[in-house]
Amino acid sequence: MNIPTKDFKVKVGGFNVPVMYRDDDEYTRYARDGNPDGMFVTVDELRGPRIFLHASLLKQPNHRDYVFFHELMHCACYACGLKSAPKLNEEYIVHSLANTLLQVIKDNPKIFSS
Numbered sequence: 001m002n003i004p005t006k007d008f009k010v011k012v013g014g015f016n017v018p019v020m021y022r023d024d025d026e027y028t029r030y031a032r033d034g035n036p037d038g039m040f041v042t043v044d045e046l047r048g049p050r051i052f053l054h055a056s057l058l059k060q061p062n063h064r065d066y067v068f069f070h071e072l073m074h075c076a077c078y079a080c081g082l083k084s085a086p087k088l089n090e091e092y093i094v095h096s097l098a099n100t101l102l103q104v105i106k107d108n109p110k111i112f113s114s
């Protein structure tokens, strides 16, 4: 994976989603459960969905791939409307899909590189 090391945007469905490296007050405000490595945030309707990656991931490229992909899966659930499905264990689905799809991409670089 070639994830930019500065803030960038990723297109997911109809959304152009900012991906931001943070470890400041804005990050901790959204981090309800301790200090997670990443977050997909939709609570701010005016600014739309966003992905936060903890700035410490800049020094952990392999873990950054996983965290980015994990949050991207949450974003995909949001973009395709899965978040409103009844009795959905989104965290389980996202964790499983992120691990599997990330490995598929890494194992098939000819297919997924531009």
Ligand SMILES: [Zn+2]
Pocket (backbone or CB within 6 Å): 070, 074, 091, 094
């Ligand atoms: Zn998650």
